[in-house]
Amino acid sequence: MSQSRRGQGPLLNFTKMHGLGNDFMVVDAISQPFRLRPDTIRELADRHFGIGFDQLLVVEPPGLPDVDFRYRIFNSDGSEVEQCGNGARCFARFVRDQRLTNKKVIRVQTAKGVIELRVGRAGMVTVDMGVPELNPPAIPFAADRRKDIYTVEVGGDTVELSAVSMGNPHGVLLVDNVDTAPVGELGPRLENHPRFPARANIGFLQVIDRTHARLRVFERGSGETMACGSGACAAVVAGCLRGLLDSRVEVELKGGHLVIEWQGEGSPVMMEGPTASVFEGQLRLPGDPSPRRRKSARQGDAKSGTNRKNHRQRQPVTSRP
Ligand SMILES: N[C@H](CCC[C@H](N)C(=O)O)C(=O)O
Numbered sequence: 210m211s212q213s214r215r216g217q218g219p220l221l222n223f224t225k226m227h228g229l230g231n232d233f234m235v236v237d238a239i240s241q242p243f244r245l246r247p248d249t250i251r252e253l254a255d256r257h258f259g260i261g262f263d264q265l266l267v268v269e270p271p272g273l274p275d276v277d278f279r280y281r282i283f284n285s286d287g288s289e290v291e292q293c294g295n296g297a298r299c300f301a302r303f304v305r306d307q308r309l310t311n312k313k314v315i316r317v318q319t320a321k322g323v324i325e326l327r328v329g330r331a332g333m334v335t336v337d338m339g340v341p342e343l344n345p346p347a348i349p350f351a352a353d354r355r356k357d358i359y360t361v362e363v364g365g366d367t368v369e370l371s372a373v374s375m376g377n378p379h380g381v382l383l384v385d386n387v388d389t390a391p392v393g394e395l396g397p398r399l400e401n402h403p404r405f406p407a408r409a410n411i412g413f414l415q416v417i418d419r420t421h422a423r424l425r426v427f428e429r430g431s432g433e434t435m436a437c438g439s440g441a442c443a444a445v446v447a448g449c450l451r452g453l454l455d456s457r458v459e460v461e462l463k464g465g466h467l468v469i470e471w472q473g474e475g476s477p478v479m480m481e482g483p484t485a486s487v488f489e490g491q492l493r494l495p496g497d498p499s500p501r502r503r504k505s506a507r508q509g510d511a512k513s514g515t516n517r518k519n520h521r522q523r524q525p526v527t528s529r530p
Pocket residue numbers: 231263264282284290291292293294295296377378410428429430431434436437438439440
């Protein structure tokens with residue numbers, strides 16, 4: 210955290226967790242006030258100057274009658290997103306470790322719908338990731354009609370990919386060998402391709418046989434990660450649509466294996482995998498302006514709007530009242 214931003218604010222308790230090396234800072238925003246600006250999230254995500262994580266996961270009180278918690282997800286670039294599969298498994302373990310619930314079936318509200326987390330033995334968690342969305346406008350992906358395989362022009366090359374939403378957008382390419390796939394070169398170009406107006410997570414899928422696959426994912430807002438749960442789900446959907454995979458697939462990612470099941474269109478994708486809790490920490494957040502400065506700022510605002518720039522500052526991320 211930059212020297213000038215060193216915290217004078219409140220202490221924030223957090224837990225560092227991962228799902229197959231896809232790592233998270235997890236915050237209970239029920240038992241403690243939570244307020245982080247996107248630029249602070251970026252600083253905390255830095256693996257040299259901050260805590261270091263792929264995503265920040267926030268536990269909030271439920272916003273709907275039939276759910277247990279609200280689940281918010283922020284990429285390391287500070288962007289808030291709709292879904293994180295590996296994070297959902299860690300979320301389930303976190304809320305039980307923190308005694309926020311003793312349920313083994315936990316319903317959580319995400320930005321794109323409700324998902325169900327089932328806690329198993331030895332840190333294993335199964336997630337009902339919901340029904341994949343294949344209609345281009347809902348992904349979102351620019352196409353005149355829905356196809357199983359799209360042709361996309363990128364930087365003078367033509368690639369074929371499938372487009373799937375698991376609540377978050379994914380493009381999935383078929384490759385002969387993930388070890389030699391152009392993840393670093395094609396990943397960022399497709400992540401930011403204009404046909405993905407909300408950007409996208411880009412999966413590179415190698416089919417071993419009808420029940421085994423290998424996958425690397427260049428994630429939207431975080432770059433290549435050791436594993437991507439929603440990416441594994443999207444990749445199995447894409448492989449099934451292409452007639453290459455059966456309904457139950459073991460997906461090998463850099464950080465380990467997930468089991469993905471999908472019975473076909475209209476049915477939910479089920480993901481099973483491990484969770485790990487690494488350490489607990491405390492962080493002193495950047496202080497707000499001192500009461501005196503804050504008062505003068507208010508006066509400034511009240512007086513002449515001289516602090517108008519303050520109104521333009523991007524709103525901090527705060528837990529819902
Ligand atoms: N980068 C993703 C969010 C995290 C997804 C991934 N970590 C997972 O396990 O699903 C996005 O912007 O949609």
